[in-house]
Amino acid sequence: MNRADQVAARRPRYQDDLSRGVARFFQPRRTDCPWCGSGQLEVRLRTPDLLQHKPGRFILERCRDCRHTFQNPQLNHDGLEFYYRDFYDGLGEENLATLFRGRDRSYRLRAGAVTPYAEPETWLDVGTGHGHFCDAARAVLPRTVFDGLDISAGVESAQQRGWVRRGYRGNFVGLAGELAANYDVVSMFHYLEHSTDPGEELAAAHRVLRPGGHLLIEVPDPQCRFGRLLGRWWLPWLQPQHLHFIPVGNLSRRLTELGFTVVAEEHAEPHDPVDLLTAAWLAVSSLAPRRDEPWFAAPPGRVRRVLRGTVLAAGIPVTTAGWLLDRLLKPVAHRAGLSNAYRILARRDDR
Incomplete structure (x- = not known):
């Protein structure tokens, strides 16, 4: 079965999951640190899914006392199953x-x-x-x-x-x-x-x-x-x-x-040594139209497919520069805190 057929076969299940919303995939937000129990929390990062581009927004919070950083609210069992699906197995x-x-x-x-x-x-x-x-x-x-x-x-x-x-x-x-x-x-x-x-x-x-x-x-x-x-x-x-x-x-x-x-x-x-390379790739791919995935309601048309290829090709010099910088920095990465x-x-x- 080619990839297009695999995506089409998986789309009904994903669309059924998403029809009930993604809020059900999260546990209640914690008010204390899971590592030390402190209530001194601060938001460190807010981000969407930048790799699979599945729906949802995610928050990382950090404990001011012990510096532990954790996802909050954290995914529950159903959420972990949904977001892991087709990443390490299946399509991925x-x-x-x-x-x-x-x-x-x-x-x-x-x-x-x-x-x-x-x-x-x-x-x-x-x-x-x-x-x-x-x-x-x-x-x-x-x-x-x-x-x-x-x-x-x-x-x-x-x-x-x-x-x-x-x-x-x-x-x-x-x-x-x-x-x-x-x-x-x-x-x-x-x-x-x-x-x-x-x-x-x-x-x-x-x-x-x-x-x-x-x-x-x-x-x-x-x-x-x-x-x-x-x-x-x-x-x-x-x-x-x-x-x-x-x-x-x-x-x-x-x-x-x-x-x-x-x-x-x-x-x-x-x-x-992949930090700058992958950062460049994630940034470029976020600008490109999405490829066909079963968590999207319909496959992209021809124009969007061509535009995606164009954006990704235009980003090659940026990702190449990231790759080179990663290797130049590798010998000093530890001393520089990187x-x-x-x-x-x-x-x-x-x-």
Whole structure:
């Protein structure tokens, strides 16, 4: 089935969802910080969906006391299903798979972050998607057995391909009892920001690890200066999917409270030099007419299709300049406060 037929087949369901409005996709707005409980909140960002262009407006608020940033009001279960639909799977699966396939070097570097501290026999990658990290990491850790966990069907295909020994499909917090004390390493690469309750996820990781095991976390850094300079065009805000942005100090303290010891913290190496490129792309694409998607009532006509191609072509010099600047800035990104992600390795030391 070609893409036009897939869009047409999905349109009735989307139109039925939207006929009831998008307000039903949100929980009531919080008046306190979900991380520290403070009532000192301020709006940090208001934005539409800049990637899929699904209807809705989203707000990120920041706690003045602990600096935790979170989506408020937060999507509920139905909202998460609606906005995730056709992003990582369905219509978006091929594009995302292409992106993940091209990142083997970064996957190997992530695996290598553990080797100075441990030689794991078993490793669980939470939020593994289609298992690309586990497949690439075997080049660094050939004796380690990798399992994957995800809510999407991608983890099942990862098991079928042999990229993971076992693919668990479901909610990590719900499966933690079944997996208790089974793993030497648990990894969460750009996973915590998607979770509705990061504290519960960290507690689940503690439960799944053996004493002495390691938890490896990589998340967007909300203290990155690009977040302020680029505003809504900063890709790591990724609304509406990213629900929580945790400053590194907050995460370190919470891990310590749970019985972990932080053994490594990295900012320079996890930085992905794409901030200006993606900001340029998001800005240009926001000016172009939309392509056919099932959440729009009807497909665009010929004139709008031609205009879209023209606008995107005109934006190529802008995105190219962004790509070049990202690479020029990469060697100094950490020193300039421009690293867009950080990584923490913590050891479970309690018994």
